[in-house]
Amino acid sequence: MSAPRYDLVVIGAGPAGSAAALCAARAGLRVALVDKARFPRVKLCGGLVTGRALRALRQPLPADLLERRDSLSFFDRGAPLGQITGGPPVYLTTRLGLDAHLLAQALQAGAEDFTGHSVAGLAPGFVQLRNGPALRAPLILGADGVNSAVARHLFGRAFDPATIGFALEIEAPPSEDQSLQVDFGVAAWGYGWRFAKSGSTTIGLGGLQARNPDMKARLAAYLALLPDQAGARVMGHHLPFGELRRVPGRGRMLLAGDAAGLVDPITGEGIAHALLSGHLAAEAVIAALAAGRPDSALPRYARALAPTLRALRHARMLRPLVFSDRCGGLFRQAFRDSATMKLRYMDLLAGEVDYAALLRRAAWRLPLRLLRGR
Ligand SMILES: Cc1cc2nc3c(=O)[nH]c(=O)nc-3n(C[C@H](O)[C@H](O)[C@H](O)COP(=O)(O)OP(=O)(O)OC[C@H]3O[C@@H](n4cnc5c(N)ncnc54)[C@H](O)[C@@H]3O)c2cc1C
Secondary structure: OOOEEEEEEEOOOOOHHHHHHHHHHHHOOOEEEOOOOOOOOOOOOEEEEEHHHHHHHHOOOOOHEEEEEEEEEEEEHHHHHHHEEEEEEEEEOHHHEEEEEEEHHHHHOOEEEOOOOOEEEEEEEEEEOOOOOOOEEOOOEEOOOOOOHHHHHHHHOOOOOOOOOEEEEEEEEEOOOOOOOEEOOOOOOOOEEEEEEOOOOOEEEEEEEEHHOOOOOOOOHHOOOOOOOOOOOOOEEEEOOOOOOOEEEEOOOEEHHHHHOOOOOOOOOOOHHHHHHHHHHHHHHHHHHHOOOHHHHHHHHHHHHHHHHHHHHHHHHHHHHHHOOOOHHHHHHHHHHHHHHHHHHHHHHHHOOOOHHHHHOOOHHHHHHHHHOO
């Protein structure tokens, strides 16, 4: 039997892959959506959903998938740095529910379901599934996360483990205290979080892997500062914390979301960029196929993604001001003393301001403030 033919094979049904499959299927393309997992599946994640992510989603989410939060508390190794209320809201979700919902929408729109199959082989226009059929399509989208098989096929490896991030997380029982907490002092070049949700309390910390060889000990030290019951299973996952791919793919294979390194190097936010890049990749594929020029999909996608890549590069430029040995302590002091800085951070976290605007508005003031230690 010959391999079934599609217009697009999407590998990975996380936010990037499901957004791409939904968009392409709605435009009438024949789409195969592959994931090694069966859904609902666990994906390690704080589940913080920003305004940026909601905009990138392009349609409302069912209310039961989101819990709204209007305040955020900041700490430095357990010492309070202050609380922000009245900033833009942020939301909490569970990836079990969110990703299953996004996948269901893509399938409803007509994408064909190949979940439960990992990729066994790749070649231009060809995807061999493990325990499944071979699929053919002029274009392939790798939305298969930080260990992307598509990126490995294209570039030899997805990312250099020495330069990316790593995070540990536990799900503790639900807590009366439903506040959002961020602790800047508990991980190097990263931070800790305690996101209390109605069903559980997600606690974790993450940062550059090379700067945190003792991540487990750091998590234990962080947990000792918190009121939550210890003992929950600790799980770990890499995140491409600011390691961008300059060109998101090669030839007729495109990369989106974590597979393209689209994680904010300061906040660790990845859901919004995954959703947006999935949509942009699908739109580029739709336009390229309509023009009868599948080879033009990657340049079209790269052009559409350029502002996002620029913003993430700006964030990387700012990152040492927040995390470096020289500036990190001063940043935390300044953060404690400045309501404006806290609000700007909340704006960033909520997706209400981007790094270019932040650089324009504050870059000249921020280093001075840091240098003065105020
Ligand atoms: C601990 C932690 C906390 C985080 N917290 C937040 C947060 O609070 N807010 C936020 O915005 N971001 C957060 N992030 C980042 C966010 O989780 C990711 O950026 C986001 O999931 C990227 O989506 P994606 O679709 O690109 O990849 P993923 O969500 O990783 O999806 C990739 C999919 O590909 C599938 N796959 C992988 N390999 C194969 C293969 N060979 N064959 C078939 N299928 C395959 C996987 O099963 C998976 O379903 C966090 C990350 C970590 C690690």
